[in-house]
Amino acid sequence: xxxxxxxxxxxxxxxxxxxxxxxxxxxxxxxxxxxxxxxxxxxxxxxxxxxxxxxxxxxxxxxxxxxxxxxxxxxxxxxxxxxxxxxxxxxxxxxxxxxxxxxxxxxxxxxxxxxxxxxxxxxxxxxxxxxxxxxxxxxxxxxxxxxxxxxxxxxxxxxxxxxxxxxxxxxxxxxxxxxxxxxxxxxxxxxxxxxxxxxxxxxxxxxxxxxxxxxxxxxxxxxxxxxxxxxxxxxxxxxxxxxxxxxxxxxxxxxxxxxxxxxxxxxxxxxxxxxxxxxxxxxxxxxxxxxxxxxxxxxxxxxxxxxxxxxxxxxxxxx
Numbered sequence: 655x656x657x658x659x660x661x662x663x664x665x666x667x668x669x670x671x672x673x674x675x676x677x678x679x680x681x682x683x684x685x686x687x688x689x690x691x692x693x694x695x696x697x698x699x700x701x702x703x704x705x706x707x708x709x710x711x712x713x714x715x716x717x718x719x720x721x722x723x724x725x726x727x728x729x730x731x732x733x734x735x736x737x738x739x740x741x742x743x744x745x746x747x748x749x750x751x752x753x754x755x756x757x758x759x760x761x762x763x764x765x766x767x768x769x770x771x772x773x774x775x776x777x778x779x780x781x782x783x784x785x786x787x788x789x790x791x792x793x794x795x796x797x798x799x800x801x802x803x804x805x806x807x808x809x810x811x812x813x814x815x816x817x818x819x820x821x822x823x824x825x826x827x828x829x830x831x832x833x834x835x836x837x838x839x840x841x842x843x844x845x846x847x848x849x850x851x852x853x854x855x856x857x858x859x860x861x862x863x864x865x866x867x868x869x870x871x872x873x874x875x876x877x878x879x880x881x882x883x884x885x886x887x888x889x890x891x892x893x894x895x896x897x898x899x900x901x902x903x904x905x906x907x908x909x910x911x912x913x914x915x916x917x918x919x920x921x922x923x924x925x926x927x928x929x930x931x932x933x934x935x936x937x938x939x940x941x942x943x944x945x946x947x948x949x950x951x952x953x954x955x956x957x958x959x960x961x962x963x964x965x966x967x968x969x970x971x972x973x
Contacts, residue, residue: 668956672949679945680735680938684728687934694744694932695720718744731935735942741935745927750939753924758943761920765909767836768843772905773898775844776851780890784859785882796856802849807908811842811915839916843908847901854897858890865889899955906944 695715699706706714715721719730734741740750779795786792815838818825825837863886872881913922921940928936 665953665956668953672953675949676942676945680732680942681728683938683941684731687937688724688727690932690934693720694934697932698744718742731938740939743928743933743936745931745933745936750935753936754921754939754943757919757921757924760918761906761909761913761922764836764839764843764912764918764920765905767840768847768909769898769902769905771840771844772847772851775848776855776894779848779852780855780859781882783856784863784886799849799852799856802845803853805846805849807842807846807911808915810845811838811912814838814841815916835918839912839918842912842915843905846908847905850901851894851897855890855894858893859886862886862889895955895958899951902948902951906947 695711695718699711699714712721719727722730731741738751740754742748743750743753746753776799779798783792783795786795818838825834859882909920910922910925912918913920914926917923921943924936925940927933928940
């Protein structure tokens with residue numbers, strides 16, 4: 655299915671909005687990091703064990719650019735980001751880009767698998783609630799997402815560990831490798847994300863079921879399952895797709911917390927260490943990277959939604 659050529663200006667506007675969001679996220683993160691009490695360089699180097707003099711620490715501050723006025727630091731940091739230079743970690747003394755490159759694959763794998771499992775769980779809940787032969791069972795399944803959406807990620811990780819590792823002995827708490835090491839972290843990320851997707855999907859399915867085209871299809875002799883798959887599910891997919899794009903921020907946050915709970919190597923551990931040591935360059939890069947992922951997913955959703963429902967493309971063009 656082809657998109658209308660006039661859809662291009664809409665995408666251009668969304669791209670400009672995405673750039674504005676990235677710049678705003680960068681600026682806000684910089685201001686908040688500047689406002690933090692304490693000094694990362696003093697935390698790292700002002701230690702009797704290192705034996706550095708006041709002059710040597712002052713030289714380090716000049717080397718990191720920490721002695722420059724805030725506006726100069728902001729412009730220099732922004733220019734570095736635009737050229738791919740994310741700065742140097744105060745804690746490790748290595749380029750931030752190298753730290754991000756090492757930590758990103760583990761977090762990306764956890765986030766992608768968690769999102770895939772969340773979509774499967776949400777679709778299963780919505781389908782079971784809609785096609786359940788018993789009204790009481792359908793109502794019970796519909797109430798399940800409302801319960802799961804309020805579950806904190808760190809608490810869920812602890813509960814899953816207690817149940818699957820200590821009670822059922824299915825997943826070892828120490829020494830798990832390969833796919834086995836991903837089971838509990840992926841479930842911890844997926845369950846809270848699946849709940850709002852399931853809520854939106856169930857509501858959209860209910861609205862689509864009451865539409866005239868469903869009655870026409872049923873009148874033509876189509877079975878309930880056939881109507882659900884071919885007519886209802888497609889129309890209900892657009893709201894679920896939209897909410898999935900919005901939840902990407904929560905997905906990243908859930909992955910960060912989950913890595914901390916399960917001791918996995920990734921952006922979560924890197925963020926935890928950066929917060930502890932007030933490593934501003936690392937935190938700045940992680941915030942901007944998260945914003946970049948968020949706006950990119952938003953653009954992808956805007957592109958996919960008209961393919962699922964062509965009427966959205968016409969609405970976007972006329973807006």
